[in-house]
Amino acid sequence: MGGNDKLVTLGGLADPLFFSAPIDTGEVQFEMLRRYLNSMLRIRLAERRLAEARRDGLVGGPVHLGVGQEAIAVGVSAALRNSDRVFGGHRSHSHVLALGSNVHGLFAEVLGKETGLSRGMGGSMHLWDQPRGFYGSVPIVAGTVPLAVGAGIAAKLQNSGDVAVAYFGDGAVEEGVVHESLNLARVSRAPVLFVVENNLFASHMHISLRQPSDSTARFALANNIPHHVVDGNDVVAVAAAAQALVSGARRGEGPGFLEAVTFRWYGHVDWREDIDVGVHRSLEELNDWRRRDPVRRLEEGMVAAGCWSADQTVELTEQINSEISVAWEQALADPYPDPEAILDRVYAAAGG
C-alpha cells in the first residue's frame, strides 16, 4: 500500500502559472461584483498606504499586510451577517475591512489612537469591531481558532442561526490547538467556518519545508468536516464556497472548512518583499503570482462580462484613494489614549 496515495495536494492551485485568466463571473449580479471590486480595492489601497507609512516611519509597530489576498476576506464576508462572529489573526486588516469597518478606524488603531477600532490599545494585530461581527484578532498563531469554536457553540446554545468564522493560515495548522478545535467543532456540531488562507508561507518558510502535503484540507477530511479547496484569488469562487459551507452551518449541519490558496505580495511583516529572507521565495515566483492578481482578474472578468470598463476602475481607484487620504490625515491628527487607559481597561468597569 502506498502511504501517499490518498494525500490531498493542491496541484495547479499552488502553481502561479495556472489560474491567471480573468475570473468567470458566471451568474453573479453586477451590483455584487461592483461591491466585491470596491471592497477589494479599498483593502488593497488602505494596505498600500500602511506599507508606505510604515516604510516612512509613521507607523511605530509591525504591520502584516495581505496585499494579494483580498479576495478571500471579501468572498467570505459576502456570506456573513453582522450577528456572525468572526475571529482573525496577525494579518487581519482585510478581514475587518471586508465586514464594512471604516478605514479611518483601522488607520487610527494602527497608529495607536483613541479613535481606533480597539481604542488605540491593540494596534494592527488586535483589531475589534464586534458591532460588524468582528470579535477580534490576535497574533498568537491559531490563538483565536478555539475561540471561534466557542462562539459557534454559543450560537448553537442561543439558537441564533449565526455562525462563527476562524481565519487562520497554513502555518497555524501546525499548531496542535487547531486539530483539537476541528475535532471539538465536529463532535459538537458547532456552526463554524474554518477559513485557511493558504499563502504557502509561514513567515519565511515554504509549506513544502513544513508539511508533507501543501493542502491543509486533509485535516478537514480527517475530521469528517465538509470542505472546499478553491483558488483564493478568485472572489467569485471563494464566495460560492463560503456560501455553501455557511448555509450548511446555519442549517445545523456543523462546521465547514474552506481552504483558499493565495500568495502574499509583501513579506511576512511590513513593506518589504522579503525575497532575500524567504526560503523558496524568489522574485520570479512573486512576479508569477502577481499575474494571478485577484483585483485585476475580477476587473477583467467584469469587463469581459460587459458590465465594467477600465476607465471605471481608474475612477473608482481615485475615489477610494481620496477617501483613504482623508481617513489617514484624520487618524494622524486624532488623540492618543490617556495614560489612565493602561489601568482602566484591564477589567470591566461595570459589574453584574
Place this chain on the structure above:
Amino acid sequence: MEGRTTHTYGTAILSAFEYLLENYPRVFVIGQGLWSPWYVGSSMTDLDKKFGVERIIDTPVSESACTGAAVGAALAGMMPIVVHPRMDFMLYATDAVVNQAAKWSHMVGGQAHPGVTIRAIINRGGEQGAQHSQALHSWFAHVPGLRVVMPATVADARDLLVASVLCKDPVMYIDDRWLYDQTDDLPPIVESDLRLEGPKCLAEGTQLSIVAAGHATRLALDARDELARQGYSAEVIDVRVLNPFDPERIVQSVLKTGRLLVVDGGWRNSGFSAEILASVVERVSPNAMKIPARRITLPDAPAPTSRVLEKAYYPTSDTVARSALDMLSRS
C-alpha cells in the same frame, strides 16, 4: 438555624452550579468528565441529568480547545464555566487563559470582556506524583486581567463560585480536594460582587497574624486552635482573592499583632507568599514588627510520590503551629 442547609465544601460547589444553571440561562459548563463526574468528588453530581447534556458538555481530551472555546463563548454572550479536574492538565490551556482571556479587555480597549470562569482543581497527595499535585495559583495571580480566587471555607466554595460566574471578567476559581469533606450550615445564597471581595479575617487574635489562602487557611485555623490551647491568641486572615490583590486587611492585622506568618500551599521562590510579605514590608515600618516575618511553603521541589516523602513534603497544621510558637516564644 432556620433556612440553613448543611453542606460539605463539595456539595457547596454543587449548590452553586445548580443555582447558576437554574437562574442564568446563559450559564453552561464544559470540561472533561462531566457526564461521569467521578473526578470531582461530590461537586458536580448529576448536573448533566438535571440540566441536560447541551448545557453540561463533556468534551474530548482537549484542554486547550475547550478552554479557548469557553473564552469565545463568553465573548459571544454566554457565561461559561470550564472545568479542569486537575490543575496540572490545564497547563495545555495556558494560551487561552493568559494570552487570550486575561488580555482581551485591554487589547480591545475595554469594549469586550470574556466573562469566563475557569475552575481549576488542586488534587494531590495519595502517591499521585509530580504531575497530579500542583498548586499553581501564584503563576496565574501574576497575570493582570485574570481574577484569581481560592475559597478556603464551605461558604466561599459556594459563594465565590457564584460571584466568579456573575463577574464580567475572566476568573480562575481554584478549589482544593483536600477541603471537600469540611462541613458547615449555610444560609441561602446571596449574590455578591466579586470586585468587592477580598481578604477576610476568619478568626480574630492579638499576638500573631497568620495569612493564608485555600487549603493553607485550613492549616492556619487548626494551628490557631492549638495555639489557643497553649494560651496564645492568633488572628487568621484568609486571602480569598489573589488577583487583583488588596493587602489592606492584612496590613491592619499586622499593625495590631506585630507578627506575621504566611502559609502558602505553593512553592517558595516567586510564590504568592512573597507577594504577601512584600505588600506588608512596603506598608508596615520595621519598628512595628516584633520579630521578622516568616513563611511556610512547599519545598522548592516537585511533589514526590511515595507516602513517606509526601509526608515530609507537605506542611501540616502542626508545622504551622510549631513555627508560630517559635515566633511567639522569641519575641
